[in-house]
Amino acid sequence: MRTSLATSAAKFSKVLALLLALPLLAQAAEPLPSWNDGPSKKSIIEFVQTVTKPDSKSFVKPEERIAVFDNDGTLWSEQPGYFEELFAFDEIRRLAPQHPEWKDQQPFKAVLENDHKALAEGGMEGLLKIFMASHAGLTTDQFRNNVQAWVSKARHPTTGKPYTEMVYQPMLEVLQYLREQGFKTYIVSGGDTGFMRVFAEEVYGIPPEQVIGSTFVTEYQNQDGKPSILRTAKIAHNDDGPGKPVSIDSVIGRRPILAFGNSDGDRQMLEWTAAATGPRLMGLVHHTDAKREWAYDKDSKIGRLDKALDQAKQQGWTIVDMASEWRRIYPFEAAAPVNPQ
Amino acid sequence: MRTSLATSAAKFSKVLALLLALPLLAQAAEPLPSWNDGPSKKSIIEFVQTVTKPDSKSFVKPEERIAVFDNDGTLWSEQPGYFEELFAFDEIRRLAPQHPEWKDQQPFKAVLENDHKALAEGGMEGLLKIFMASHAGLTTDQFRNNVQAWVSKARHPTTGKPYTEMVYQPMLEVLQYLREQGFKTYIVSGGDTGFMRVFAEEVYGIPPEQVIGSTFVTEYQNQDGKPSILRTAKIAHNDDGPGKPVSIDSVIGRRPILAFGNSDGDRQMLEWTAAATGPRLMGLVHHTDAKREWAYDKDSKIGRLDKALDQAKQQGWTIVDMASEWRRIYPFEAAAPVNPQ
CATH class of the missing domain: 3.40.50.1000 (HAD superfamily/HAD-like)
Structure with a gap:
């Protein structure tokens, strides 16, 4: 009986050692x-x-x-621009039908006409207006939905x-x-x-x-x-x-x-x-x-x-x-x- | 040999079951x-x-x-007041030697004289001044040290x-x-x-x-x-x-x-x-x-x-x-x- 118990104990130790070693083995992958x-x-x-x-x-x-x-x-x-900025531009295009005035209003006009020069001339102030129009004045739930929709279908311009x-x-x-x-x-x-x-x-x-x-x-x-x-x-x-x-x-x-x-x-x-x-x-x-x-x-x-x-x-x-x-x-x-x- | 292996396997299962059950047992305490x-x-x-x-x-x-x-x-x-407010009062007392002007200046005077009536009359505006004097104008590290020192030695007024x-x-x-x-x-x-x-x-x-x-x-x-x-x-x-x-x-x-x-x-x-x-x-x-x-x-x-x-x-x-x-x-x-x- 003693021998048998000792054998069991030894087996148990081995099993236990094996079980405890599993996480270490998993980590050992390079x-x-x-x-x-x-x-x-x-x-x-x-x-x-x-x-x-x-x-x-x-x-x-x-x-x-x-x-x-x-x-x-x-x-x-x-590159070629912060991805969130590209999201903001896409949002302006998506929202344009609800904002007919944007056709004649900078910086929105520049986004809608893909006019990089005018956009650059608008500087940070222009960019801020684009961010406000796409990121503010809506609930956090609505914003999340908008980003989700964009992420699922938008594609990077060069890749x-x-x-x-x-x-x-x-x-x-x-x-x-x-x-x-x-x-x-x-x-x-x-x-x-x-x-x-x-x-x-x-x-x-x-x-x-x-x-x-x-x-x-x-x-x-x-x-x-x-x-x-x-x-x-x-x-x-x-x-x-x-x-x-x-x-x-x-x-x-x-x-x-x-x-x-x-x-x-x-x-x-x-x-x-x-x-x-x-x-x-x-x-x-x-x-x-x-x-x-x-x-x-x-x-x-x-x-x-x-x-x-x-x-x-x-x-x-x-x-x-x-x-x-x-x-x-x-x-x-x-x-x-x-x-x- | 077969029997022995089977016995080992059975023992292993039991051990494993026991090991897996340990978290459940721990949770089972009421x-x-x-x-x-x-x-x-x-x-x-x-x-x-x-x-x-x-x-x-x-x-x-x-x-x-x-x-x-x-x-x-x-x-x-x-009770009898928000504990952080009591910390702020204690801080005013601790800092008073560096601010001799507080002796004649409300709401600090009220804190130093333990004058509850004057403190109440100071209202939110007075309280805000006390908070600013004890919570602002110092680094986050300094503030943490101050709170730590207070927590370790301050005692509740009734208990x-x-x-x-x-x-x-x-x-x-x-x-x-x-x-x-x-x-x-x-x-x-x-x-x-x-x-x-x-x-x-x-x-x-x-x-x-x-x-x-x-x-x-x-x-x-x-x-x-x-x-x-x-x-x-x-x-x-x-x-x-x-x-x-x-x-x-x-x-x-x-x-x-x-x-x-x-x-x-x-x-x-x-x-x-x-x-x-x-x-x-x-x-x-x-x-x-x-x-x-x-x-x-x-x-x-x-x-x-x-x-x-x-x-x-x-x-x-x-x-x-x-x-x-x-x-x-x-x-x-x-x-x-x-x-x-």
């Missing part, structure tokens, strides 16, 4: 398969191991593993792909890898919060409550017992530049230990992440691939990367060279061979 | 032990079962199980207990029960977000990113490479009344399926929660226990419960009668026998 074995992949994996290994001196408790990501140019493309497929496969892998390692992943972007929430959960695996962006002042209203929330034509928060650490502090209330951006609008977010004790990872996606994506930095109007690039070099932040470090850009592409030279 | 078997306990448990049982027609996916709770008067006491012990044991059990059942629990309160975040994780098990409250406009600043976030003397959001559904929509981006409050300031939050399809639970803590806590509703200046009580009765919301439904109020008390009549 992370970041769409990344070449370059300096960025190395720095990401080394950082994650440093903060997650229980015996590490720099171990960070799971609840403090906050990772923040810009969206435009960091998680998805932003012909749905915008939600023009996301960076290597960054999707970073998001997933971090979550597997106990991180909470957030979007912190200049885009409209309500706009991004429509697709962030499905596309990035980031739930609505982890999407932080620019916001309009909203108002609670209750008509005949049917409450709704109105997006007024007043901007509440511009989630760009110094607005990013502000919203991180306000919404998350913890300092991130990892931050990824791609432009000067992300500089303060990275700086804020860097300026705390303990291990930190600050990353910049550098758009260097004119062939597979777009190549731009210091002189670009969209996603200008100038000061932040200098600061990244000075302070040793991780700069991702898209052209050489990414085996593929989009999920719909085949991966290039490892480390093509 | 929830809400500090609640009498009254209508509120029944409605909470029935609601949770309705939305969590996989075969339920009204099953709600875990990511959509959002539960929101007011803080003052719902999770902790709010002599730390404020963080004057939390409702029955509500702590509701929070824990909901989280065990896959809910995400949030605070949505008129209190200052940064104030509540100092103790919410330790006391309620609610992490900073799930604490929503009133906020000041903050500004990012960077002096000599040391970035910080300044709380300016301008209110950004008043998280009371209609401000609650607004912040829920802005920060969470999902409609809660359970909301708990105790005053008219929670009316719109409960109404917003109620006005969606699918099962919902709207609860009000009714302060009926003058002996063990305080008894107040329609005529109270603090935590007035008037319109919301009428609406709750009309619409069949859950009204918790503290005196009869709670076996104890605070964690430091012994529980009363079950259902004393």
Whole structure:
């Protein structure tokens, strides 16, 4: 009997060990398969191991593993224009029949006539009018429905792909890898919060409550017992530049230990992440691939990367060279061979 | 050999079944032990079962199980004054040596002289000045340190207990029960977000990113490479009344399926929660226990419960009668026998 019990116990231990090892085995698959074995992949994996290994001196408790990501140019493309801007233009075209006056009114006339010169002349003020006409004066439910309808049928002007497929496969892998390692992943972007929430959960695996962006002042209203929330034509928060650490502090209330951006609008977010004790990872996606994506930095109007690039070099932040470090850009592409030279 | 293998397999199945059953066994302990078997306990448990049982027609996916709770008067006491107001008064006393002019200046003079009449005469305007002097013009880090120092040593004027012990044991059990059942629990309160975040994780098990409250406009600043976030003397959001559904929509981006409050300031939050399809639970803590806590509703200046009580009765919301439904109020008390009549 004793022997039999001991054998059972031994078997039980083995079974238990096997069961407990399952999650570890699952994690053992090589992370970041769409990344070449370059300096960025190395720095990401080394950082994650440093903060997650229980015996590490720099171990960070799971609840403090906050990772923040810009969206435009960091998680998805932003050329030939910010995708949300292209949505706003499409909305103006869709709404034009209800606004016959737009035919003779700038900046709407420029959008309807596809007049890039007039649109550029309208500057930020014109753009703001287009944003107000497409993003404000409706309830949050109505806005979500509009974005949903657009996302499902709009196509990118040069690739012909749905915008939600023009996301960076290597960054999707970073998001997933971090979550597997106990991180909470957030979007912190200049885009409209309500706009991004429509697709962030499905596309990035980031739930609505982890999407932080620019916001309009909203108002609670209750008509005949049917409450709704109105997006007024007043901007509440511009989630760009110094607005990013502000919203991180306000919404998350913890300092991130990892931050990824791609432009000067992300500089303060990275700086804020860097300026705390303990291990930190600050990353910049550098758009260097004119062939597979777009190549731009210091002189670009969209996603200008100038000061932040200098600061990244000075302070040793991780700069991702898209052209050489990414085996593929989009999920719909085949991966290039490892480390093509 | 066959028999032996079969026996091993059978043993393995048993072990596996036992291992898999462990979480279920843990859950099987009777929830809400500090609640009498009254209508509120029944409605909470029935609601949770309705939305969590996989075969339920009204099953709600875990990511959509959002539960929101007011803080003052719902999770902790709010008498003889809102605890954060008492913190503000203590801060004025602490800072007085640096402000000799306060000796002759209202409303500060009233605080320093403990002159309730003069304080009442100062009204909201006076109170706002006290809040600005204690809550603004300092960095978020400094403010957190101040609150931490206060929380660790301040004592409630009538019970002599730390404020963080004057939390409702029955509500702590509701929070824990909901989280065990896959809910995400949030605070949505008129209190200052940064104030509540100092103790919410330790006391309620609610992490900073799930604490929503009133906020000041903050500004990012960077002096000599040391970035910080300044709380300016301008209110950004008043998280009371209609401000609650607004912040829920802005920060969470999902409609809660359970909301708990105790005053008219929670009316719109409960109404917003109620006005969606699918099962919902709207609860009000009714302060009926003058002996063990305080008894107040329609005529109270603090935590007035008037319109919301009428609406709750009309619409069949859950009204918790503290005196009869709670076996104890605070964690430091012994529980009363079950259902004393």
